[in-house]
Amino acid sequence: MPVVDIDTDELRTLTGHEEKTDEEFREDLFGLGLEYEGETDEGDLQFEFAPDRLDRLSVEGVARSLRYQYGDARGVHVPETNDADWVIEVEETVPDGRPYVTGAVVRGLDLDDAALESLIQLQEKLHATMGRDRAKGAIGIHDLTMLKGERPVTAGAGGSDPPAETEPATSAETEPATPAETEPETPAETESEAPAGDDRDPAAEDPIEAPTVTTRDVESASAEDASARTPQKSITYRGIAPEGDRFVPLDHESMDGIGDAGATPADVLADHPTGETYGDLVADYDRYPAIYDDRGLFSFPPVINGQRTEVSTNSRDLFVELTGTDQWTIDKMCVVICYALAARGGQLEDVRVEYADGAHHPEEYGPDLLRPDLSTTEKSVSHHQIESTLGVELEPDSVVDLFERSGLDAAYSLGDETVYDVEVPPYRVDVLHPMDLVDDVGRAYGFNTLEPTLPDIGTVGGRHERSRLEDAVRTTLVGLGFQEALNFNMTAADRNYDRMRLSNPAGDDSVGGTATSADRPLGAVPPAEIPERSRYSEAYTQLRTWALPSLVQMLENNTHRTYPQDIAEVGFVAHEDPAEATNVAESRHVAAVLARTDATYEDAKARLQTLCDSFDAELATPATEHPSFLDGRVAAVEIDGERVGVIGELHPAVLVAHDLELPVAAFEFDLAALAE
Template sequence: MPVIGFRIPDFESLYGAPVDRDRLLEELPMLGGDLDRVSGDEVHIEYFPDRPDLVSVEGIARAMRSFLGDERGLHHYELAAPEGTLEVDAGVGPVRPFILACHVRGLEPMDDADIKRLMDLQEKLAFGIGRRRSRVAIGIHDARDTAPPYRYHTVDGDHRFVPLAETKETTVRKLLAENPKGKAYAHLLPKDGPFPVITDKDGHLLSFPPVINGAHTALRAGTTDLLIDLTGPDLPTLRTTMAILAAAFLDRGATLTPVSCVYPDDAAFGASAGKTLVEPDMEPYRGTLSVKETERVLGLGLDRMDIIHALERLGHSATPCGKDPDEVHVLSPAWRADLLHEWDYIEDVAKGHGYRDVEGTLPKEPAFGSTHPAEKRARLVRTSLIGLGYLETTSLTITSEKALFDRFDLPRPEGDEAPVRVVNPVTEDQTVMRTWMLPSLFGILEANRHRDYPQSLFEVGQVVDPSGHNGWHVAAVRADARAGFTQVKGVAEALLRDLGVKATVAEDDHPAFVPGRVARWQVDGTTVGRCGEVHPRILERSELRVPVVALEFDLDRLLPVQTVEPVQQQA
């Protein structure tokens, strides 16, 4: 979890008043964190990663103004009119399609400590909500030596520029191979290009996202004006990150001037094609909360006004619904990245009410637990595959149709066969529930293609069929120069033997696998899984440079839980 350090005098200047030190240290963890250490007027607190708006002293002070002070409810910010443009070229669409930008003006002249604090915020956001720059990369530039119009476009590997903290030109290709930042983030870009860059009206290279900025706009002491750029594949995440940064700068008294990002009319940009995006957008999120559901979850006996007051302590604006006495309308800050479900609002109600006021109770009767048969089955599978040299992974059950079907040349099912769809998805890569698990493992292989081989991975987890029923699968992949069908068939046979299952094998056909090198496994005439060599075109699409073999079994068909006896726990 991120540890945020700040000085109490700086906190008080942002808070707007002196604070009682003891009360501050007592209340800070109530927002969702743990005090790490206190040294003099230096406070270090560890916050949960679901609150990226709290990874800066500005965000903490803003939250505490609502939680402790009189500034309850939604914070409102004013932005300047848009100024300047940034042209987005169609070539960045397949590489890193989205960009947002804004100018920050009127800061107090920055010293080295201010620059260090800003870089710390940049890195924490890029690491957390930005998923190590795969979702969001942040560029912060000294705006004194640059001006719009800006351009977001691509270059080849021979393009030359002077990277940040360097004095000599280098090529993009050489930087990716030799520079520490280049080697750390090269896997986020196509191996052979093209590569995205941001340039200004004079052609100066400002940034090579998501890797490194150019030296031309390096931050220097004394600057009062900045240019901020955010790039990534997921526009909603960029917008939330921009709102977090914007609120931090506005709390410092700066003026924010959006840059109009002009997108081409190209399908690669989705709903943004042909549009002009003006960010940050500080408009609040709208949500609703049920009084009955809040009571069911918390059991605190709170009425509607109690809930409204609790939400206002957490920086929301809440009003009763005139027509429905069970409903509360909520307006939430644009920088809150964690509000995905009604229960997230209920969690804020608990915080606003005060965890100290929640009395704990002990169960009236003793209860004895036991291992669920499905978990015992999963342990058997894990033991077998770990013994075969595979490393267990865990991934999300939420994915996208592109990852589930398009990547493997499978038609997208429609009607009753379509996957369960997420209502109001937060990101474009989390729109449906997965129906099989190999795509999840392939995503992990893609993210680790810069690591050494061989890589042997497996996962035991849930999938969701089109009817909404959850089922258990196991999938495994091995990326290795010597990987072949005989090898993966041997792994499947060993797994079945360890589970005590007798199955027959027959030739199969599947678009994701090499014809003639894929087999299906059957138990009593029912197909329970398949294994084989992944087709080279799939590997090329994922930029995997070694052969990959894979297997996947439906555990509910392979070994029904009714056949697995639970392990009784000792009282």
């Protein structure tokens, strides 16, 4: 479950409740479903919560929820956005595996260390949750002043063309002269903006020089009338060859000698710690995702940003971009970030996203998007549903009040049935069904104030037949003097087979899947294996095919305890079997060991005989062979004419392999043989 670190001073500021103590916050947050987990080294409080309200992944969102809880805020709040100044152009070269992009601009921020830390935390937590470790969505946040916009293709004809009628996005990029002509700058910079070449100026110099230029750009832009303006600047999302370009990544100090020339994306994957962590996400791509501005490559999603656009407490304006495999998901992640930054006093600004012809645009939204998508959604909830779920009667007006205290807006019409039309803010990613809104009403009402009742229904209880049989057999075994055991169902091949002198039929072609278990020594059936990728350790590689090995291991672990040690278990065993719908055959076995200095075959048989008699089952013990047992002192267990198990004295080699220094008589058979 996600954990959010909260600086309670920040929480006091953001909620406007300077009087609240940490202790009070802890109680209030428990009410919201955030459970106190401990403190960080820096003294932040850590809260764990279920991964539904991902808008609470940072202190800003938690503060917003508290303000609703305290009644300081009511209803839906959607921040204003200014018109788009920037466009993200998506080329058809973008890798098929990561086609989507979204973004937003946030201006006028004044982030202190705590606020910046909170933003980084939010980014990380969103990656870990909705972003599925960056596979589904990855966020890049950039210092806008360090970005130099390319001239968007759409603005070329005076800015009145609708985005759909654009020229192919590639044309502008193949003409190196275009940016220089339209935005005259110093000669040195013009040179540096030539398309990627081996002798281009070191990218690392850009940040030093760039601010004065771009800041002026921004100032002049913001002076214009913001309404109905066509974006003037663009960045490009495209795919490039793994060695296709160079940039200086964040934390490049960890890469040896990348120097001023920077590193290629392939270098980053090979040598940068972050590259090593996230390299798998792009390993299969022919082309790597890359984001360019006029100065060149500045971000390599979903792996790492360039150092040039690194965000610091000096950053006033931010460019947020997200790439991923699902447009809705990255749009929602973007919304959560926008709400958090708006809470910090940032002014949101739209960004256009334009998918070129041939680029894979999201079917449900078309090729031209205006983001962030802060539109609200509406769901209908019936009054009856609310009353029946909470089990209390409510007045419609008080229901509306509860909705508003949950950060929702609701209107209702009185008719045959009262129905609420509920408006849901865009940061709520958890509302899939009207019942999710009923839950909000319940939380606002206070579930813990409800009086428990017992449902007024009558049903007849009872045990499952097999579970009754298991219990009856256990009771009988205990009466015969056995300590009942309860062992793990997972084991390792060496314990299940090798140490019991059984051969492992896995991979043995002659066994295949067709040999019936009756033809083989008990236990020597193909394992239902846990594949290496999902193993906990080499001690648990398969389900046990029989129970006796577990009991012998138990003897092995208890050699320092007093003897006699008579142990029995009625437990689960399984093996691979293509005849089953799940391809795994499951059953319960009855197994017992008698470990004592004078244990013999006869002792085991006496007990087995009594057990069979107790269940009115006919026992026969014809001689047989089994590698785990001593030849001449081993028999098949036949119950009511069916061969269902084995009984005998354990082979000395098995005893020695388990460090046992006394004889052990044992039996094991299928529980089903004792059923009616």
